[in-house]
Amino acid sequence: MRLFSRVAAPLIATAAFSLSVPAWAQEISGPRDPATTPAGELNKNSVTIGLGGVYLPDYEGSNDYRxxxxxxxxxxxxxxTIALIGNRLSVDLIGDLRNPAWDFQAGPVAVVNMDRTAPSQIDDPRVRALGKIGAAVELGGYVGIAKVGVVTSPYDRLSIALSYRHDVTNVHDSAIWQPTINYFTPLSTKAAVGLFVTAERAGKGYARRYFSINPEQSIASTLPVYTARAGWKDWTAGAIGTYSITGNLVHGWKLVGSVNYSRMLNDFGDSPIVSQAGSRSQWLSALGIAYTF
Known part of the structure; x- marks a missing residue:
């Protein structure tokens, strides 16, 4: 579930985009004349819940999928906004409704890193032999800004965010920085699409825990001894689409789909766990259903 958390960046990442369509639609209704707007339509509260199937690598850097x-x-x-996407939870604490054309975002973020916590689910016997890694709880925060009405229409949205997380469970005991850029636009009252680019920079402890191989692990796995250093770990680009099957984008049932590509970088991509047992290229796809009320 590590790769999935990478593409579920705070609120404005790919899956959050699809589920935040109601919030977006309500925010952009602000510039309309309240005298001609039905009562309760402006900034109406809403809740969206969903469940999806995700096709993702066995571990971060794997070439086997499940x-x-x-x-x-x-x-x-x-x-x-409170958003839960897979193993990532984020909360936007800034409830600024005075200027709907701009959205300032800031708040806490939490990720439960489940990468390689279940070796039995890893197909490659060499990586299984490296042993189990405990679940890491990464806590931190994020800041961001979004502009409505940028390129294609008065209703599209461009946003930039930066998040910081640190492991508080001493599993890797290091920090992860993640900048993200998203673009989102509605196609009709029933369909919308989004694009995003993000990257992660990981600390020394993360590199050591997930991508280094000590002598004992080398003997058990047959992979060579390797020491990974901190740095930029990967970049990811993806697209997401959502289509309402009852009602419209701000109410009822909708389908959500996403395809993402990631590329492992630097010492992380050069690690034998990736370069010999896995692949620097990583794919993730998801398809799900959600309901907004």
Whole structure:
């Protein structure tokens, strides 16, 4: 589930985009004349829940893939947003409704890193032999800014965010920085698409725990001894689409789909765990259903 958390960046990442369509639609309704707007339509609170199937690598850097289920949910309450995407939870604490053309975002973020916590689910025997890694709880925060009405229409949205997380469970005991750029646009009252680019920079402890190989592990796995250093770990680009099958984008059932490509970089991509047992190229796809009420 490590790769999945990478593409579920705080609120404005790919899956969060699809689920935050109701919040976006309510925010852009602000510039309309309240006298001609139905009561309760402006900045209406909403909740979206969803469940999807995700096809992702066995571990970060693997060339073997498996299916797993992932929950998703988003609550939009008085301009503030709480988003759960897979193993990532984020909360936007800035409920700024005064200027709907701009959205300033800041709040906490939490990720449960489950990478290689279940060796039995890893197909490659060499990586299985490296042993089990405990689940890491990464806590931190993020800041971001979004502009509505940028390129294609008065209703598209471009946003930039930066998040910081640190492991508080001493599994890798290091930090992860993640910048993200997203673009989102509606195609109709029933369909919308989004694009994003993100990257992660990981600390020394992360490189050592997940991508280094000590002499004992080398003997057990037959992979060579390797010491990975901190640095930029990967970049990811993806696209997401959502289509309403009942009602419209701000109410009812909708389908959500996403395809993402990641590339492992520097010492992380050069690690034998990736370069010999896996692949620098990583794919993730997801398809799910969600309901907004």
């Amino acid at each position: 299916f797993t289920a992932a929950p998703a949910g988003l609550a939009y309450i008085d301009g503030r």
